[in-house]
Amino acid sequence: MRVVVVGGGIAGLTTAIEASEHHDVVLVTKGSLGESTSQHAQGGVAVVLDEAARPGVEDSVAAHVGDTLSAGAGLVDRAAAEAVCGGGVAAISDLVRWGTRFDRVEGRLALGLEAAHSAPRILHADGDATGAEIVRALVTRLRTTPVDVQERTFVTDLVTSDGVVGGVTVVGAGGGLPRTLTADVVVLATGGAGQLYAHTTNPVGATGDGLALAMRAGAVVSDLEMYQFHPTRLAVPGGELISEAVRGEGAVLRDARGHRFMRGVHPDAELAPRDVVAREIARVMGEQDGEPVRLDATALGAEFLARRFPGLDARCRAHGMRWDEEPVPVTPAAHYFMGGVRTDLDGRTTLPGLYAVGEVACTGLHGANRLASNSLLEGAVMARRCVAALDTPAAVPWDGEPIPYAVAPRVPGAEPVDRSRLQATMWTAAGLVRDGETLSAAAAELAGWGVAADGTTESYEDAHLLDVARAVVMAALAREESRGAHFRTDYPARDAAFDRHLSWVRKGGPL
């Protein structure tokens, strides 16, 4: 079978390595191999391993599933949580077998604690460079397989016939004439869409491409209103994410007066679920005329910070800050897309021939709020499950009721999308705090824009961002309640009528 994998992050690399044992595999990626969000992951991978068991530390897969369910605010599919948390041991063993060097203490795997986890179960590498180490190992391993790697190759479209996906259309990094790669199966592993927002922790390539391609082709998509904002990104131009693990180790948040404001908000204080911490920071910033809050890690000491978080330590210094000596300014930023292409627990989408794994997919694992360090795990586990199911590429039977919506046509000759304006609109209207009026105004504004697909990869990315932005706003308007990452001031309470995924499909069905 010929398998085209789109994406070179943890999900795509793992899929390609696993699939190459039985199939002809082409891996297409728009940057150089390994260039991805995965590469930037810091905190680690959540997993319950027998090998890591410690006397006096109670942990189990059931506890990990329970934490995932609680964080997801009633929208996590238990079966997805059981499959992913339960699949962790095998997936992590593969990563280790392929050369990933997780940090160890006295020969045993070191375990970190992160927000909303009931036990320390976060494997990390090089302190705070977990993603870089995993991607390094996977790229090295991939190079030993017969996979045909096509770097700087951008997928612009899925090739479909009567609703069956049979390949992709690609252009080179500089644009140019499209060519077709035919396939028996296409696996989307294209990651998230942080570039929808003015403030994000994601790299520039996170432009929602795979989601937009799948939506246009008629795949069912779910939970698009659920975008997680990370509470703590360094509040300087180009500032990096400051991992939850720093708060897990004891750093605290303070307002402009030095008051530790999270203590009065949630019993877990700084380690409350991400949405709670992020919204409270945004509220406090509002009261301080937008001035960032401070992350105070000074009690951890210079030696510990440099050893446990060497990358962050170096980056703080590069921005002229000594976080061991004084609190550093932080702000929330768009971080992780819980929504995506709806799949079953083997990565099958509703379109025959199309699979999706990693952040581009919505398996139902994250619900309304992702538990920290569950996404690298999901990428690795779902890639394995997807490859095991490639021989049975029937479309997943869809037993929900996806809401039909009109996919806007591309408008030749239209004004190019102003990406900064799109990002500002999304930040204001579909960010941490939403309301019907602002969302409706954003929907009208975005509906008025066209897309000049002029053949450059940037213009395709703009087109994809516009498609996804419209869909996020549509979904945020439809969910008339507040839950997890989705907070509406006009519907501030959770409503049992919305104890379900909102799923969407293009009007008229698949192409």
Ligand SMILES: Cc1cc2nc3c(=O)[nH]c(=O)nc-3n(C[C@H](O)[C@H](O)[C@H](O)COP(=O)(O)OP(=O)(O)OC[C@H]3O[C@@H](n4cnc5c(N)ncnc54)[C@H](O)[C@@H]3O)c2cc1C
């Ligand atoms: C700063 C930061 C820190 C994080 N820390 C953690 C953490 O500690 N633990 C955790 O579990 N999660 C963490 N996350 C989230 C996690 O890193 C991502 O969810 C995960 O890496 C996504 O992996 P992926 O393989 O699905 O996608 P990605 O790693 O984003 O890879 C997508 C790939 O698809 C390619 N691609 C996209 N579009 C196209 C196209 N049109 N044509 C061809 N190729 C395309 C991209 O170039 C890229 O190679 C973090 C995220 C960020 C931003």
